[in-house]
Amino acid sequence: MTQMFSIENVSVAYGKVEAVRNVSLSVEEGQIVTVIGPNGAGKTTLLMAAIGLLKSTGRMFFQGADLARIDVEGRVERGLCLVPEKRELFADMSVADNLLLGTYSLRDRSTTRKSLDDVFDRFPRLKERSKQAAGTLSGGERQMLALGRALMAKPKLLVLDEPSLGLAPLIVREIFRTIASLRSLGVSVLLVEQNARAALETADYGYVLETGEIIQSGSADTLIHDPKLIAAYLGGH
Amino acid sequence: MTADIAAILAIDGIATGAVYALVAIGTVLIFTVTRVIFIPFGDIAAFTALTLAALDAKQLPGTVGLVVVLACMACAMEVVSLARTGELRAVPKAVFGYLVLPLIVVGIVWLTMRFNPPMPVRLVLALLLIMPISPLLDRIVFRPIADASVLLLLTVSVALHFALVGLGLLFFGPEGVRTEPLTSMAIEIAGVHVSGQTVLILTAALVFSGLLFLFFDFTLIGKALRATALNRTGARLMGIRPARAGTIAYLLGSLMAGVSGILIAPVNTIFYDSGFLLGLKAFVGAIVGGMASYPGAALGAFGVGIIESFASFQSSTLKDVIVFSLLIPILLWRSFASQHSEEEVEE
Numbered sequence: 001m002t003q004m005f006s007i008e009n010v011s012v013a014y015g016k017v018e019a020v021r022n023v024s025l026s027v028e029e030g031q032i033v034t035v036i037g038p039n040g041a042g043k044t045t046l047l048m049a050a051i052g053l054l055k056s057t058g059r060m061f062f063q064g065a066d067l068a069r070i071d072v073e074g075r076v077e078r079g080l081c082l083v084p085e086k087r088e089l090f091a092d093m094s095v096a097d098n099l100l101l102g103t104y105s106l107r108d109r110s111t112t113r114k115s116l117d118d119v120f121d122r123f124p125r126l127k128e129r130s131k132q133a134a135g136t137l138s139g140g141e142r143q144m145l146a147l148g149r150a151l152m153a154k155p156k157l158l159v160l161d162e163p164s165l166g167l168a169p170l171i172v173r174e175i176f177r178t179i180a181s182l183r184s185l186g187v188s189v190l191l192v193e194q195n196a197r198a199a200l201e202t203a204d205y206g207y208v209l210e211t212g213e214i215i216q217s218g219s220a221d222t223l224i225h226d227p228k229l230i231a232a233y234l235g236g237h
Numbered sequence: 238m239t240a241d242i243a244a245i246l247a248i249d250g251i252a253t254g255a256v257y258a259l260v261a262i263g264t265v266l267i268f269t270v271t272r273v274i275f276i277p278f279g280d281i282a283a284f285t286a287l288t289l290a291a292l293d294a295k296q297l298p299g300t301v302g303l304v305v306v307l308a309c310m311a312c313a314m315e316v317v318s319l320a321r322t323g324e325l326r327a328v329p330k331a332v333f334g335y336l337v338l339p340l341i342v343v344g345i346v347w348l349t350m351r352f353n354p355p356m357p358v359r360l361v362l363a364l365l366l367i368m369p370i371s372p373l374l375d376r377i378v379f380r381p382i383a384d385a386s387v388l389l390l391l392t393v394s395v396a397l398h399f400a401l402v403g404l405g406l407l408f409f410g411p412e413g414v415r416t417e418p419l420t421s422m423a424i425e426i427a428g429v430h431v432s433g434q435t436v437l438i439l440t441a442a443l444v445f446s447g448l449l450f451l452f453f454d455f456t457l458i459g460k461a462l463r464a465t466a467l468n469r470t471g472a473r474l475m476g477i478r479p480a481r482a483g484t485i486a487y488l489l490g491s492l493m494a495g496v497s498g499i500l501i502a503p504v505n506t507i508f509y510d511s512g513f514l515l516g517l518k519a520f521v522g523a524i525v526g527g528m529a530s531y532p533g534a535a536l537g538a539f540g541v542g543i544i545e546s547f548a549s550f551q552s553s554t555l556k557d558v559i560v561f562s563l564l565i566p567i568l569l570w571r572s573f574a575s576q577h578s579e580e581e582v583e584e
Contacts, residue, residue: 053470069324076476088471090464101464104457105476153475 079156091135102152254542279516285498299408
């Protein structure tokens with residue numbers, strides 16, 4: 001397996017407060033890696049630094065290339081795509097237009113039609129609402145649209161920030177099923193979640209982030225059976 | 238006031254309003270994409286008229302010098318900032334975009350001038366020559382402070398207007414110009430005489446705003462501009478560079494301002510500093526649409542044109558006072574009636 005994405009000793013500070021300290025992690029090709037941790041652990045901050053929206057120290061590599069001098073847009077062009085916690089949809093534009101904008105970073109847009117059909121197959125609800133403004137969608141549909149829009153960009157690594165946040169359990173299950181199915185597309189996933197159980201059930205490997213530092217890591221199987229973690233994050237059955 | 242006079246004033250007002258509408262739409266376009274209230278927009282319109290007049294008189298327009306100076310400055314700034322961040326590989330592209338491309342435009346104008354081109358070609362040349370100015374100004378003035386507050390951007394924009402007026406005097410001289418009419422036709426509608434120029438102004442306003450909407454609806458770049466206006470972070474995550482979106486917005490806005498300059502030049506005498514009032518009145522129109530809505534801005538601009546027309550009949554010395562006094566009730570109404578949009582909250 002070759003390395004898709006790696007973060008080495010990355011720290012992120014808001015003024016003098018360090019929200020992320022000396023974090024290292026890596027995602028292999030075709031792998032789903034999750035970062036779990038409580039609220040305020042610095043998960044979103046870490047992802048914002050990974051995509052380049054926040055300045056950070058340390059080093060980051062994507063498919064062997066140093067990301068230090070590559071801006072957000074350049075990272076997107078290389079296939080590193082973030083679906084942010086706030087979704088960041090274009091509320092006044094139609095669902096179809098939101099999806100089409102996903103292809104902006106692609107050089108070759110000859111497959112746009114096919115990508116659009118693929119997304120509509122995956123999320124039939126979006127097809128029904130393709131003419132509707134994105135701002136009128138429900139929470140679950142918005143998350144589907146955000147995911148669909150990111151898939152339109154043909155990402156190599158999809159970075160997902162709390163995809164289950166604020167969604168009904170049934171929709172959460174659907175979203176995680178979609179994430180698991182990305183493996184067959186050859187898309188690697190870096191998944192940040194508060195819903196630790198669902199995340200570890202889907203992922204291959206996991207990191208636990210607490211107050212800005214990685215305190216534990218291991219294969220998802222080991223983590224999910226770790227008594228300390230069960231007590232802290234996974235609760236009873 | 239008789240019905241005849243009212244009809245004449247109304248038609249006159251609609252024609253003026255159409256010119257303001259083009260500038261107002263451009264103002265909204267640039268504001269939504271870049272957050273800059275581009276006050277020098279009227280100057281761009283006036284410079285287009287002056288450029289066209291120079292071309293008509295078979296002189297090399299002052300715009301040529303202006304574009305060359307701005308291109309050199311923008312290119313130097315871009316190269317220095319690229320060198321500082323160590324992105325030397327991007328230098329050739331920057332030199333091409335900021336220096337070579339504007340110089341090609343200047344070259345085309347300079348070459349075509351020797352063949353005494355007919356009027357339609359001169360119109361195109363004037364527009365071509367005016368279009369690089371605002372994107373270059375954007376690179377020189379606004380790009381370094383792109384993340385500043387809207388208020389700071391506005392302040393700089395006002396300062397830029399005064400600098401441009403100075404440059405206008407330097408490059409175009411103090412003489413006023415009036416270009417030859419684009420058409421001498423006239424038609425009669427329900428007994429009211431309507432000049433061909435008025436028809437032309439209205440048609441041009443409709444055609445160019447129509448083209449802009451087609452661009453927004455049917456091209457990916459147009460959608461990318463709208464996306465940038467709606468949600469900058471979201472747009473960046475799609476790989477849309479705000480700076481590039483800004484350049485496209487400035488180019489399109491300049492086209493709108495340029496067209497309005499060409500339309501107004503045969504009707505009004507234009508000086509190097511005539512643009513300010515034009516821009517400011519378009520701004521009043523744009524505010525009616527909350528600086529966010531194109532139809533609102535166009536409607537507002539037509540309103541300003543009509544009110545100005547009637548006001549100048551009642552009291553020509555006070556017409557500008559009357560138009561600008563309108564701002565107060567409009568602002569009151571907007572601040573009470575409108576909900577603050579999500580983006581404003583995020584700022």
